[in-house]
Amino acid sequence: DPVAPVDPGEAEDFLRRCYAENPRLGPVEPRLAIVRAQVAATGTYVHTTDELSFGAKMAWRNASRCIGRLYWRSLVVLDRRRARTADQIFSLLVHHLQAAGTGQLRPVISIFAAAQPGQPFARVWNEQLIRYAGYRGEDGHAVGDGRQVAFTAAMRGFGWRGKGEHFDVLPLVIETPTEGVRLYELPERAVREVPITHPEYGWFAELGLRWHAVPAISNMRLTIGGVHYPLAPFNGWYMGTEVGARNLADTDRYDVLPTIAARMALDTTKESTLWRDRALLEINRAVLWSFEKAGVRMSDHHTESQRFMAHIRNEEKAGREVPADWTWIVPPMSGSLSPAFHRYYPEMDLRPAFYLDDEAAA
């Protein structure tokens, strides 16, 4: 419950660990005394910039579904706790996307105001800052991203009209306690996109596929030492399979495999020709190739798997276990080619952490 008073035990656990891992912050005891008094008086407390920053990095380090944790120390933390109005929040979200970059992307998190005990709080409805609209056509097929059909319909309810095309960037929906729900269009300069072409198949360009450069999750609550940050969007860079094996390939998303198989003239009359796997491979090659050609950072699942193994070694050297969810860590294609496949992991709910609450949108 994001609006419950802070649990003093969780605050203390976090602070002890934070100060132990960061000797330059000095002794924790005086700080604990202050925090205990703040919590007793107000039901919550205020993180220092250092605590906020290291807490966010720990939350990434603890994200058991994330294969990309090797670089957890390099997270850029933007302290946005003072923003209050929807306009302020919007312009800081645009700034977030610009800070993330359009080529050599950097992992960034923007942390907005903490939830206060018993008080309403600001949040963003979108699951990611950049997502494409989805429209259910007459024939039941979706135009655009099938996953966004309900969200897109809700946007219509707020008067937003998309072009009805395959890659219409959705408006940002910012809800604040004082202003209610407000919609904002992202400026073009904040939305770098990459058209998908193929290293060998010229016809691939004709499919008109594209994807945005920056994956920035905006619907997860960050919790640090018992304090909840309901609005704390973060981004890394894409691993190719997220776009090629899931977003573009899932049957309830863009479902492009049958189209690609038809263009490749594969025998789709029986499964044993592995036509699905062949089409999957080509879209994934195309995605990696296109991002590389466009100079937009993206990693392949082999490289990220190796990095994750390096992360585990680093963490073990530091005396920490790496919590991991096998079903999310193992890439969605060529699973057993990943070293991550061939072992199991402890599944621990360590904090600080990111949590997905019930969706704000209907």
Next chain:
Amino acid sequence: DPVAPVDPGEAEDFLRRCYAENPRLGPVEPRLAIVRAQVAATGTYVHTTDELSFGAKMAWRNASRCIGRLYWRSLVVLDRRRARTADQIFSLLVHHLQAAGTGQLRPVISIFAAAQPGQPFARVWNEQLIRYAGYRGEDGHAVGDGRQVAFTAAMRGFGWRGKGEHFDVLPLVIETPTEGVRLYELPERAVREVPITHPEYGWFAELGLRWHAVPAISNMRLTIGGVHYPLAPFNGWYMGTEVGARNLADTDRYDVLPTIAARMALDTTKESTLWRDRALLEINRAVLWSFEKAGVRMSDHHTESQRFMAHIRNEEKAGREVPADWTWIVPPMSGSLSPAFHRYYPEMDLRPAFYLDDEAAA
């Protein structure tokens, strides 16, 4: 512990369920009275043929790592409880492979004598009835199946000499309480093999790859109603990825992907060309194509996934939940193309069941 006395509660649970699901077996109460008396007097009891047969089917139905459970009712159960000597066991194992077939394979289980409380029992050391030897070469590379190097070395200790080639069928190692360890060569007629060729790449045949038709797991203990059957080998047919994505591709097994990539002249200087995935795809196409051409039953991972979904629907209609281990059920390639990927499963340790005990071989 396979040699502990039977747990009367587990016996009763099994019998009640077995008789409830099979009304033609009549009322369970009289049978329970007999079993209780047998267990009280001897520490164990003897299954009727019907109980043995249905118990084995239930164990398959409960195998949470098995994607192939749709046909659990069709399991052919061979009652081999009276075999005692290694010679008898060997000839019945050969018979098992012949009953499984060499083309249109059938799922078969051979159930040998139950463990008796406090008594030693017969078992087979091999993990499958048919496996290929592995030899560690001077340069550290394995010839044959890397997974069988330790087992193969143990065979040398018993005086067995393989040809030192890539596909030497290992001898069966049968251990009985009275005769100790005895080795047997499988006759050629019991070992159907399929040479691997490719639908398009003629050079594939030159790689000299082959695999055996029948996967027959021989190192799992079957437990039914508290009674343990330490020797109860069973087989189905292969799902293509077991051979193409694991046995031939795993780096600690046959590790063929670099060779295939070289033949395909793929760019292996960077991971983002997905050369591993491309080689993986071609070996899997080759395996499915070769088995099909040879008339040996094998299914692809798409078809088995669909069957598994049908199995779940069937079981739900029958009022039963399907225990499943996501990490084993989702195929090791193109994971997210499988409908099995897109959901979670209850993980329950239901009995009857197959268990893997510590390996017999050093």
